[in-house]
Amino acid sequence: MDIFQRFEAVLADAIAELVADGTVTAGAGATAVVEPPRDATHGDLATNVALVLAKAAKANPRELATRIAMRLACHELVEAAEVAGPGFINLRLVPAVWQAEIAAIRATGADYGRGETVPGLPVNVEFVSANPTGPMHVGHCRGAVVGDALASLLAFAGNSVVREYYMNDAGAQVDVLARSVHLRYRAALGEDIGAIPEGLYPGDYLVPVGQALAAEFGDRYRAAPESEWLVPFRDRAVAAMMDMIRGDLALLGIRHDLFSSEAALQAAGAPAAAEARLRAEGLIYDGVLPPPKGELPDDWEPLELPLFRSTRFGDDIDRPIRKSNGQWTYFGTDMAYHAEKASRSSALVNIWGADHAGTVKRIEAAVEALTHGAVRLDVRLVQMVRLFRNGEPFKMSKRAGNFVTLADVVREVGRDVVRFMMLTKRSEAMLDFDFAGVVEQSRENPVFYVHYAHARIRSVQRRAAGLALPVPAPLDRLDEAELGVVKLAAQWPRVVRQAAAAREPHRIAFFLADLAAAFHTLWNRGNDDAAFRLVQEDDLPLTAARLALADAVGSVIRTALGVMGVVAAEELR
């Protein structure tokens, strides 16, 4: 339990006393929070409890705050409790609290901030789910990193987590893939196939797939009708693409627990089963869609289709689950897939590209309908990444085939840099990625800045390795500024809880930047005045205390980077 939670308990006791003497009614303080104050000069902790309670108690907030503050001031760990502003209570804690926190951080190590185990079914995070038709390109990076980091964050917060990849291995696109590899297969058999026709996948990565097929089947399917080879070629091509994708993801250190197949889902009759359930509840009906808004396509004609009543859940129109040719729409199978996922999960999270924003409502509606609201689907949209090199926009043309692959990016700037950079903005805002900027060693580059803080800590630890430091370190030798850094580091458990609840892994990156800045500031005192350097060879007790502090900060940096999937640098050169 971290400091904020501990004082929420202390606060609850104080409120209980007020309830007991009839000042306020029970339960009224449910939304009261203990948080770090906006301004550190206000103290260590702040609470809005009096503002929240004032209404129910029909009391003046400041007056109520004063009464609560008086009780809190009696607490042994509270140095001062002051009322400020409209009725906030600012608490200043005794230094021993923060000294103890250093010891706690060091004792808990990599588990500092880890949430208590949440019982029940796992939280499912589905991410990447790129069509298995080619290698991962740079556009997939962000969703991959955000999804993986979010999964790690949720796991660190105490949830069991399943990382899942949904393979779209049943649609028209994988048929196109099969045709594309058939061409490569013929080429591998020595045929001159000329230019790749429009509409097929032109990438060279299909050459080895064609060769493998030639080795397996000889010329058996060279002139055979498509109906004979489509299925086996598709299966093998998809398997090959998935191997390639797994390899690409491994470059980023990403590994999914489960790969679900759309084809398998259809073969098992899952979409029909989902349809039957929803029909029984009147949520699927046969109807005619209104014409699309705006300019009417010339080929539009009204048709009766099986429609899911997504309008009942806030969607604009009801959505077809099957096409007029009887095949499932993407949504039709996706609905069944989510029903299946929901049955083995406590909550669902999907990481989607922002270009799918238009389909969020219908799928969230479908999950609500199919689980009767028991499992919530949270679709997190990830905006596109704009590539730059030295400030110049990077032109990518899919047609010309010069798109940047994920492997290219990782090879050029490194896995840790890619991972960190992808988390330096809210996922729903666009992100600029400059190949030169992200490897620059300067203050503007947050990756470097955080690594540098950690490397400095390691550096000073190496330097002090030979000193006979007293154990335990006399942490009461630390001054106000030093304890200030501990106060920031002590926010880590809270950052974990809040980032997990908001499903926003980027908050870790911002926390790290703040923590690194605080440490650099402390370090720089030593450059201005040698008496503030961490290592004081003529005062080993003080050195021990300062190194304990540095060790605690380093530990939190490592842990937080670890949740982001980034390895802290031991040194920089």
Added chain:
RNA sequence: GCGUCCGUAGCUCAGCUGGAUAGAGCACGGGACUUCUAAUCCUGAGGCCGCAGGUUCGACUCCUGCCGGACGCGCCA
């Protein structure tokens, strides 16, 4: 036309699910290097939080309507 997201300092962005005087970095002005790696740090200036209403003790945050930008739209995947 409709939907989703975005709009906060000159630029790039945070803002902790409604709280105090809205914060960082860059750039700009002033300062600190025979270093525990100064690859850094200190300091100053810089804001109708897109606009207008509403909800409330209190709004950058929630609601409504506009304005501007990005993305999307149909039996696509």
